[in-house]
Amino acid sequence: MEIFDQPNKPLSESFEDSAFATNSATRLPRRRKLWDIDKGYHCSIIGTCLSVATLCKLLTKAGMQFESGATDYEMHGFFVRAMSSKNPADKRLARLVNKALDKTHAKSIASYHNEITSEGLLHHWEQAISSGDIPGPYWAMLSHPVMCEPLATRVHGEVHMLSHISGAANHADIKRLRTLETESAKLRKRVKLAEYKFRQRLMGRDEKIATMGKCLAAERAAYKKLQQQAATTVPGRSQKFTRLQMSLADEQRKVRRVSAVTDRQQVELRRLRKDCDILAQQIEQRDGECQALELQLLATLDALENGTSSRTTESKINLSGSRVLYLGGRKNMYPFFKNIISRCNGEFIPHDGGVENGTRQLHGALSKADIVLCPVDCVSHGACLKAKKICSDCGKRFVPLRSSGMSSLIRGLEHATSTTITTSKPI
Structure with missing residues (x-):
C-alpha cells in the first residue's frame, strides 16, 4: 500500500x-x-x-x-x-x-x-x-x-x-x-379464519333481517286492511265514542263543581259545630245561673212565707270575715252582692275598675282585700290585669268571673273558699 x-x-x-x-x-x-x-x-x-x-x-x-x-x-x-x-x-x-x-x-x-x-x-x-x-x-x-x-x-x-x-x-x-414472518403467517391465517366467520355471521344476520322485513311488511299490510275494514263497517261507532267522551267530560266538570261545593259546606259545617260548642257552653253556664237563681228565689219565697231569713246557697259559704273586693260590674247590683257577702260572713268592698274611682283608690282597695272578684265582661282590661299582677305578687286570691251576674258571684265565692290557688280562667 x-x-x-x-x-x-x-x-x-x-x-x-x-x-x-x-x-x-x-x-x-x-x-x-x-x-x-x-x-x-x-x-x-x-x-x-x-x-x-x-x-x-x-x-x-x-x-x-x-x-x-x-x-x-x-x-x-x-x-x-x-x-x-x-x-x-x-x-x-x-x-x-x-x-x-x-x-x-x-x-x-x-x-x-x-x-x-x-x-x-x-x-x-x-x-x-x-x-x-x-x-x-x-x-x-x-x-x-x-x-x-x-x-x-x-x-x-x-x-x-x-x-x-x-x-x-x-x-x-x-x-x-x-x-416475525412465522408469527405474521399465523396471524394472517387467524385473520382469514375470523373474516370467514364474520362473513358467515353477517350473511346469517342479513337473512334474518330479510325475513323480519318480510314479516313486517305482512303485518303492515294486515294492519292497513283492518283499518280499511273498520272505516267501512263501523262508521257510526267513532261518532258515538266522541259523544260519550263529551258526556264524560261534562260529568267530570259537574263532579268537580259538586266537590268544590262540598268542600265549602264542610268548612261551614266545622265552623257551625264550633259555634254550637260555644253556645252549648254558654247554655250550660246560663242553666247553672238559672238553677242558682231558682234556688235563691225559692229560699226567698220560703223565708217570706215563714217570716224567717233566707240562708240557702250562701249559708254553705263561710268567708270567715274575709274582705272581698268586687272589681267592675254593674253598680245597681252592688247592694245585692253586699247582702250575699254579708250573709256569707264577709265584707264587701266595691270598685268600678277605674271608671269613676282612680288608680290610687284601686291600690288602696287591693291592699285591704283578701279575695278579689273580677267579672271579665264588665271591667277595664287594664284594671283587671293590674289587679291580677298585684294579687300574684302579694299572694292574694284572684278569681275572674264569666259575667257580672249573681250566679257568677256565688260560684266565685265557692271557688275562693274551697281553694287558695289563684285561677286565670273565668269561673
Whole structure:
C-alpha cells in the first residue's frame, strides 16, 4: 500500500516530511481517484460507500449487464476487480464509480477539504464514528491528498470491524425477521379464519333481517286492511265514542263543581259545630245561673212565707270575715252582692275598675282585700290585669268571673273558699 505518503512513520510525522510542510500556503494537490488508491481498500470502499442499487445503475450506464440470477456478492466482486483492471471497459466503469462516489458524498468531501494535517483528519473521523455517519467520511478520508498510511490502516480497520459488528447485528435481525414472518403467517391465517366467520355471521344476520322485513311488511299490510275494514263497517261507532267522551267530560266538570261545593259546606259545617260548642257552653253556664237563681228565689219565697231569713246557697259559704273586693260590674247590683257577702260572713268592698274611682283608690282597695272578684265582661282590661299582677305578687286570691251576674258571684265565692290557688280562667 505505497500509494499513501510515508507508510512507516507515525501520524504526527507523516505530514511534517511531506512537500506541504515547508510552506503552509502551498496549494494542496488534487484528491486521489479510486484507481490511485491501493486495491486492498477497493472492497471496503465499494461495499461501504455505495449501495447495491447504485451499482446496478452504474452497470447499466456503462452498457454492461449481469447474468440473471447473479447475487449481490457476485456483483460486488465484479466491481472490486474492475477498479484495478486495465481493460478499457473496466476503466470506464471505474470512472463512473469514482464520479458517483464524489457526487454521493460531496458534503463530506467539502467538510474535509480544508484539513491539511493527519490530526485534523483523525479528529473529523472520530466525530463521524461517534455520530454513526461512516460512508461519506470514509471516502473523504481515503481520497484526501494528505492521507497517510498509518491513518488509512486505522480507518480501514475500524470500518472492517464495524462490518463484522453490523453482520452480527444483521444476523440477529434476520433471525428475528424470520420469527416475525412465522408469527405474521399465523396471524394472517387467524385473520382469514375470523373474516370467514364474520362473513358467515353477517350473511346469517342479513337473512334474518330479510325475513323480519318480510314479516313486517305482512303485518303492515294486515294492519292497513283492518283499518280499511273498520272505516267501512263501523262508521257510526267513532261518532258515538266522541259523544260519550263529551258526556264524560261534562260529568267530570259537574263532579268537580259538586266537590268544590262540598268542600265549602264542610268548612261551614266545622265552623257551625264550633259555634254550637260555644253556645252549648254558654247554655250550660246560663242553666247553672238559672238553677242558682231558682234556688235563691225559692229560699226567698220560703223565708217570706215563714217570716224567717233566707240562708240557702250562701249559708254553705263561710268567708270567715274575709274582705272581698268586687272589681267592675254593674253598680245597681252592688247592694245585692253586699247582702250575699254579708250573709256569707264577709265584707264587701266595691270598685268600678277605674271608671269613676282612680288608680290610687284601686291600690288602696287591693291592699285591704283578701279575695278579689273580677267579672271579665264588665271591667277595664287594664284594671283587671293590674289587679291580677298585684294579687300574684302579694299572694292574694284572684278569681275572674264569666259575667257580672249573681250566679257568677256565688260560684266565685265557692271557688275562693274551697281553694287558695289563684285561677286565670273565668269561673
